[in-house]
Amino acid sequence: xxxxxxxxxxxxxxxxxxxxxxxxxxxxxxxxxxxxxxxxxxxxxxxxxxxxxxxxxxxxxxxxxxxxxxxxxxxxxxxxxxxxxxxxxxxxxxxxxxxxxxxxxxxxxxxxxxxxxxxxxxxxxxxxxxxxxxxxxxxxxxxxxxxxxxxxxxxxxxxxxxxxxxxxxxxxxxxxxxxxxxxxxxxxxxxxxxxxxxxxxxxxxxxxxxxxxxxxxxxxxxxxxxxxxxxxxxxxxxxxxxxxxxxxxxxxxxxxxxxxxxxxxxxxxxxxxxxxxxxxxxxxxxxxxxxxxxxxxxxxxxxxxxxxxxxxxxxxxxxxxxxxxxxxxxxxxxxxxxxxxxxxxxxxxxxxxxxxxxxxxxxxxxxxxxxxxxxxxxxxxxxxxxxxxxxxxxxxxxxxxxxxxxxxxxxxxxxxxxxxxxxxxxxxxxxxxxxxxxxxxxxxxxxxxxxxxxxxxxxxxxxxxxxxxxxxxxxxxxxxxxxxxxxxx
Amino acid sequence: xxxxxxxxxxxxxxxxxxxxxxxxxxxxxxxxxxxxxxxxxxxxxxxxxxxxxxxxxxxxxxxxxxxxxxxxxxxxxxxxxxxxxxxxxxxxxxxxxxxxxxxxxxxxxxxxxxxxxxxxxxxxxxxxxxxxxxxxxxxxxxxxxxxxxxxxxxxxxxxxxxxxxxxxxxxxxxxxxxxxxxxxxxxxxxxxxxxxxxxxxxxxxxxxxxxxxxxxxxxxxxxxxxxxxxxxxxxxxxxxxxxxxxxxxxxxxxxxxxxxxxxxxxxxx
Numbered sequence: 001x002x003x004x005x006x007x008x009x010x011x012x013x014x015x016x017x018x019x020x021x022x023x024x025x026x027x028x029x030x031x032x033x034x035x036x037x038x039x040x041x042x043x044x045x046x047x048x049x050x051x052x053x054x055x056x057x058x059x060x061x062x063x064x065x066x067x068x069x070x071x072x073x074x075x076x077x078x079x080x081x082x083x084x085x086x087x088x089x090x091x092x093x094x095x096x097x098x099x100x101x102x103x104x105x106x107x108x109x110x111x112x113x114x115x116x117x118x119x120x121x122x123x124x125x126x127x128x129x130x131x132x133x134x135x136x137x138x139x140x141x142x143x144x145x146x147x148x149x150x151x152x153x154x155x156x157x158x159x160x161x162x163x164x165x166x167x168x169x170x171x172x173x174x175x176x177x178x179x180x181x182x183x184x185x186x187x188x189x190x191x192x193x194x195x196x197x198x199x200x201x202x203x204x205x206x207x208x209x210x211x212x213x214x215x216x217x218x219x220x221x222x223x224x225x226x227x228x229x230x231x232x233x234x235x236x237x238x239x240x241x242x243x244x245x246x247x248x249x250x251x252x253x254x255x256x257x258x259x260x261x262x263x264x265x266x267x268x269x270x271x272x273x274x275x276x277x278x279x280x281x282x283x284x285x286x287x288x289x290x291x292x293x294x295x296x297x298x299x300x301x302x303x304x305x306x307x308x309x310x311x312x313x314x315x316x317x318x319x320x321x322x323x324x325x326x327x328x329x330x331x332x333x334x335x336x337x338x339x340x341x342x343x344x345x346x347x348x349x350x351x352x353x354x355x356x357x358x359x360x361x362x363x364x365x366x367x368x369x370x371x372x373x374x375x376x377x378x379x380x381x382x383x384x385x386x387x388x389x390x391x392x393x394x395x396x397x398x399x400x401x402x403x404x405x406x407x408x409x410x411x412x413x414x415x416x417x418x419x420x421x422x423x424x425x426x427x428x429x430x431x432x433x434x435x436x437x438x439x440x441x442x443x444x445x446x447x448x449x450x451x452x453x454x455x456x457x458x459x460x461x462x463x464x465x466x467x468x469x470x471x472x473x474x475x476x477x478x479x480x481x482x483x484x485x486x487x488x489x
Numbered sequence: 490x491x492x493x494x495x496x497x498x499x500x501x502x503x504x505x506x507x508x509x510x511x512x513x514x515x516x517x518x519x520x521x522x523x524x525x526x527x528x529x530x531x532x533x534x535x536x537x538x539x540x541x542x543x544x545x546x547x548x549x550x551x552x553x554x555x556x557x558x559x560x561x562x563x564x565x566x567x568x569x570x571x572x573x574x575x576x577x578x579x580x581x582x583x584x585x586x587x588x589x590x591x592x593x594x595x596x597x598x599x600x601x602x603x604x605x606x607x608x609x610x611x612x613x614x615x616x617x618x619x620x621x622x623x624x625x626x627x628x629x630x631x632x633x634x635x636x637x638x639x640x641x642x643x644x645x646x647x648x649x650x651x652x653x654x655x656x657x658x659x660x661x662x663x664x665x666x667x668x669x670x671x672x673x674x675x676x677x678x679x680x681x682x683x684x685x686x687x688x689x690x691x692x693x694x695x696x697x698x699x700x701x702x703x704x705x706x707x708x709x710x711x712x713x714x715x716x717x718x719x720x721x722x723x724x725x726x727x728x729x730x731x732x733x734x735x736x737x738x739x740x741x742x743x744x745x746x747x748x749x750x751x752x753x754x755x756x757x758x
Binding site: 303305306310314396397400401402403407410 | 622
């Protein structure tokens with residue numbers, strides 16, 4: 001039987017009377033599609049921004065012309081040179097245009113991490129809830145490769161659907177992006193329009209990413225006719241991670257103490273910021289699951305109620321999963337830290353408020369805020385999707401608890417604490433790390449009320465987004481889980 | 490059984506129609522497919538009457554789909570029947586708000602299912618302490634009591650083991666300890682030996698009945714297996730959602746009191 005024929009077998013429209021059973025599968029599909037759509041919208045919007053800066057920097061608005069003047073349209077190049085010669089502002093702006101592109105590429109690279117995490121979590125959601133069906137298929141004689149192909153096909157289709165909806169989201173978001181001012185001018189449609197080839201490539205890329213993620217996820221689970229056994233005991237993270245983290249942190253502090261970001265050139269500054277963010281992110285990812293384990297262990301020692309006990313034990317059962325659920329927020333916290341400092345540079349640049357350098361500093365602040373908002377949304381959607389998969393996976397045990405007299409409110413509190421504890425840990429860890437590493441670079445700028453308020457505000461915004469995402473996911477997934485059970489004989 | 494005592498649990502004219510229940514949320518909209526859901530169909534429970542006295546142990550037997558588990562769920566207030574009433578100590582369960590029914594299940598009832606009721610992330614001691622903590626008991630006190638239950642059942646060595654590290658029989662013993670930890674008035678057991686081999690099944694049944702007797706708890710036990718049912722003082726047979734009249738017991742069919750015959754081999758489900 002072909003994979004497509006198998007897929008069609010599971011996706012026939014159900015008769016009205018028996019729709020309750022398929023509601024769960026429909027809802028998880030919907031969640032995964034929403035996740036892929038959100039990821040595609042944000043990716044295309046950021047790509048549109050990058051395209052806008054390239055459009056502005058390139059005399060004939062094409063990439064080949066940007067790379068080499070010899071590829072430019074002669075008339076466009078002449079007009080561009082004339083404009084630069086005629087106005088000092090245009091000439092200053094042209095000299096900084098490559099920096100703008102570099103910054104936009106930097107923002108794109110930063111967002112790649114939460115984007116990949118979101119696509120991965122959507123693929124994981126696509127693979128969850130299929131346990132029983134996959135095992136039944138194996139029992140009925142389907143080969144492992146047939147089952148794997150079916151799941152991969154399912155994920156790829158969800159990604160394709162999500163990516164197509166994401167394109168609509170990109171167009172819907174465009175008028176809002178056009179309101180923003182960069183280089184003292186608003187974006188136009190021509191600047192933000194990435195072109196049909198980029199759209200097709202994005203759709204293909206998202207689908208491929210989902211396919212690869214699904215295959216990687218399936219590699220970690222063994223689908224046997226007796227069930228899907230993914231529940232292997234997870235070893236607790238080793239304390240060696242903590243040692244490496246501390247050594248790297250002290251080393252970074254020593255190096256950074258001898259630098260002054262404010263006095264550095266633009267290129268050096270960007271390189272330092274880039275290294276700082278990526279380095280910090282790598283570092284907290286190294287120590288994250290260890291920190292979450294420590295926190296959960298301390299709370300599990302004497303839990304104050306049943307909900308806390310269940311939540312902490314769930315975290316300790318798989319600290320990596322708990323960490324993955326919220327790790328996106330770590331990156332958002334770093335971006336918030338850097339954005340707040342950039343905003344300070346923008347406001348304290350002084351001198352000529354219309355000078356290209358001042359405008360750029362202000363633009364870095366705006367771009368940072370935009371990146372922060374996107375990172376926050378990606379982190380929230382990603383966390384929500386992962387939490388949904390987790391709730392659906394534990395539906396059976398929670399259903400038994402409800403039968404035995406556990407109130408829904410207790411289970412809601414347990415699910416919430418399961419997200420909140422790692423979330424608080426990651427926020428404290430990332431905020432402490434970014435403050436520690438930024439203070440030697442920017443001196444006491446970080447202690448001034450402006451950047452501090454901006455930093456705390458940025459973190460609070462992302463925190464709130466993740467909480468909203470987690471609460472919504474918990475409620476939806478719990479409803480889905482309830483819908484699949486019937487107290488029948 | 491003391492028939493002069495007041496019944497602890499009574500069910501009167503219990504009727505359960507899953508098709509009607511499922512159609513309820515859509516009742517406001519006309520069914521597009523015509524009468525479909527309301528075509529003649531068997532009822533999961535059809536005017537069932539049931540009485541349980543304090544300390545009584547009743548086995549509910551019958552083939553698959555006969556309504557045994559539905560009856561157990563209705564008696565425990567897990568599902569609300571389409572018609573009829575369940576009264577616990579004189580109070581109609583249907584008249585109680587959902588939160589009160591939930592609290593009743595937590596405090597007055599104990600549950601033992603075939604498998605999967607222990608939380609896989611919690612060690613045995615916390616699995617037993619869980620219902621006590623849900624009732625508001627502090628962690629230290631709840632786990633102390635849980636340890637006592639583990640000792641009573643000879644399972645102290647399993648205290649810090651998680652369900653994945655236990656055998657099926659050990660898990661069921663822990664589940665029984667959890668069901669009894671709240672001092673329930675009624676224990677509902679749904680195929681408690683269904684996933685166990687014969688010897689372990691007998692051990693688990695003996696433990697369950699002895700512990701229930703020691704705590705003066707009544708037991709409603711759903712099973713396919715007459716040898717498991719034989720542990721109960723009374724058996725009711727179900728077929729097509731109805732309780733069938735019991736055949737009169739003859740001298741040739743004495744009720745086993747201490748050691749029932751070996752259980753049926755294989756999986757009766």
